[in-house]
Amino acid sequence: MHVDIIILGSGIAALQTARLLPKHKHVLVITKGDLRTSSSYIAQGGIASVTQPKDSFASHIADTLAAGVAHNYEPHVNNLVTDGKTALDALITQGFAIDAHVGLEGAHSHHRIVHAGGDATGRHLTEHLINQLPSNVHIHTHELAYALLHNTAGDIIGVRTTTQCYFAAQTIIATGGAGALYTYTSNQPKSFGDGIAMAALAGAAVADMEFMQFHPSLLYKDERCFGLVSEAVRGAGARFVDDTGDYFMNGQDLAPRHITARAVYERRAAGHDVYLDISAIANFEQHFPTVSAICQRADVPLSTQRIPIAPGSHFLMGGILTDDVGQTSLRGLYAVGEAACSGVHGANRLASNSLLEGLAFGMRLAEHLAQAPAQTKWHLRHAPVAPNTALLPLEQLQQLMMQHAGIMRSGLTLQQLKNKLPIIHQIAPDQAELALAHVTARLIVSGALARQETRGAHIREDYPQQNDALSNRLLIQQQHTIVRRTWHEFIQTTAHAERIFY
Numbered sequence: 001m002h003v004d005i006i007i008l009g010s011g012i013a014a015l016q017t018a019r020l021l022p023k024h025k026h027v028l029v030i031t032k033g034d035l036r037t038s039s040s041y042i043a044q045g046g047i048a049s050v051t052q053p054k055d056s057f058a059s060h061i062a063d064t065l066a067a068g069v070a071h072n073y074e075p076h077v078n079n080l081v082t083d084g085k086t087a088l089d090a091l092i093t094q095g096f097a098i099d100a101h102v103g104l105e106g107a108h109s110h111h112r113i114v115h116a117g118g119d120a121t122g123r124h125l126t127e128h129l130i131n132q133l134p135s136n137v138h139i140h141t142h143e144l145a146y147a148l149l150h151n152t153a154g155d156i157i158g159v160r161t162t163t164q165c166y167f168a169a170q171t172i173i174a175t176g177g178a179g180a181l182y183t184y185t186s187n188q189p190k191s192f193g194d195g196i197a198m199a200a201l202a203g204a205a206v207a208d209m210e211f212m213q214f215h216p217s218l219l220y221k222d223e224r225c226f227g228l229v230s231e232a233v234r235g236a237g238a239r240f241v242d243d244t245g246d247y248f249m250n251g252q253d254l255a256p257r258h259i260t261a262r263a264v265y266e267r268r269a270a271g272h273d274v275y276l277d278i279s280a281i282a283n284f285e286q287h288f289p290t291v292s293a294i295c296q297r298a299d300v301p302l303s304t305q306r307i308p309i310a311p312g313s314h315f316l317m318g319g320i321l322t323d324d325v326g327q328t329s330l331r332g333l334y335a336v337g338e339a340a341c342s343g344v345h346g347a348n349r350l351a352s353n354s355l356l357e358g359l360a361f362g363m364r365l366a367e368h369l370a371q372a373p374a375q376t377k378w379h380l381r382h383a384p385v386a387p388n389t390a391l392l393p394l395e396q397l398q399q400l401m402m403q404h405a406g407i408m409r410s411g412l413t414l415q416q417l418k419n420k421l422p423i424i425h426q427i428a429p430d431q432a433e434l435a436l437a438h439v440t441a442r443l444i445v446s447g448a449l450a451r452q453e454t455r456g457a458h459i460r461e462d463y464p465q466q467n468d469a470l471s472n473r474l475l476i477q478q479q480h481t482i483v484r485r486t487w488h489e490f491i492q493t494t495a496h497a498e499r500i501f502y
Helices: 012-020 057-067 074-093 121-131 194-201 231-235 257-269 289-297 354-369 394-404 411-420 429-450 487-494
Strands: 002-008 027-030 137-140 145-150 156-161 165-173 212-221 224-228 239-242 274-277 306-316 319-321 333-335 473-478 481-486
Touching: 002 012, 002 156, 002 194, 012 027, 012 121, 012 354, 027 165, 057 074, 074 354, 121 354, 145 165, 145 194, 145 429, 165 194, 194 319, 194 333, 194 429, 212 231, 212 257, 212 289, 224 289, 224 306, 239 257, 257 274, 257 306, 319 333, 394 411, 394 429, 411 429, 429 473, 429 481, 473 487, 481 487
Parallel strands: 002 027, 002 165, 027 137, 165 333
Antiparallel strands: 145 156, 156 165, 212 224, 212 306, 239 274, 274 306, 473 481
């Protein structure tokens, strides 16, 4: 089947791109679940955007850079903040209903979190974008893509799914992050980084895979996580407290996530249960209906005014390396949203910049593709049949990732984990999803081993300090090798090519 543009995924970045692409393009959205089983859909946080008179773009940019521990690429952060507001304003003009209250979240210096439906912003935004999809966009649900297709020139000309091959001049990966590689996560249960793995296997450059952000407050009861307790809850006045009554963050309950997640982890490692004290929030159920429903499902009575929590995987700052419009290192392949590494999040994402990223860079990518040349070389480069590989059971993989590539890491245990992960060159269709999960896991572990320092969300017990030699250094993985580059070096060395990466 031939179309103009393929989009893999159905989250905010995928839907924003799809609805803004030229109407004369035949666009095919392929998602392995249904249209609403994205992590975007269950996002409780809002959209960070400058809306208040005392706020400014400069302040939002500064907060983003500070949270990212100066590992961000500032020109792309500027695009995130300014174009993100443009995209959000356009949605509001087109009828996207937002709440009157503008919230505050961790590491923000101003109230700038725009919500829709209280703590159900992701659901409301997703539904709005779905309703705006034009007739040129066609949806294939419950179809797993597992390999990218090359032509004989090395360009990407489509994807292979467990059903058939699809050909397109441009293929966009918007499959989200990889939080479900861990036992405890806020992500949807099949968020394995499929698209990142596919791109890496196809030869695309990926970067910053070691920077997995852990959220400090997942509702935790009976050794099970039930869902996220939004940072907006702390923005409204909740505080971290342990079972002794110690408010151990000493008023810094809205510190950046790598700080709060580590503090909760360490308090729990010391043998204490940890809670969010919500006693300062009046009408909690009215303000936070999603969190309230999660508490009810977990049989946690809000009358106690304490919600039991534990940290869990939340957001991948790394991904497929892209420029400012989503181009990857392979001609014909693009990435947007959490699957992409564009440098906007650095070593630790600022709260509520994720939905903003999907809106901003989805818009930028759609505008770019309106002018993109058509593919003319369709001769498929055939790949040999992939053999089955000995893989770890998913539950074991998740446990090992949580234990050894989680919040606290060390070179010894990372290497032991890496030795258990097979090197995979091609995916056999009958084990596709699990094999893709293994590829993504190995990318994360390899990056974590190579980054011999503690920076942002990446914490090494054996390298507890930041390493100046690694400051602002991307760890770029491509075809099982790792190189170090600053964003400036990377842009400069590719600036005179036909396109930024080609």
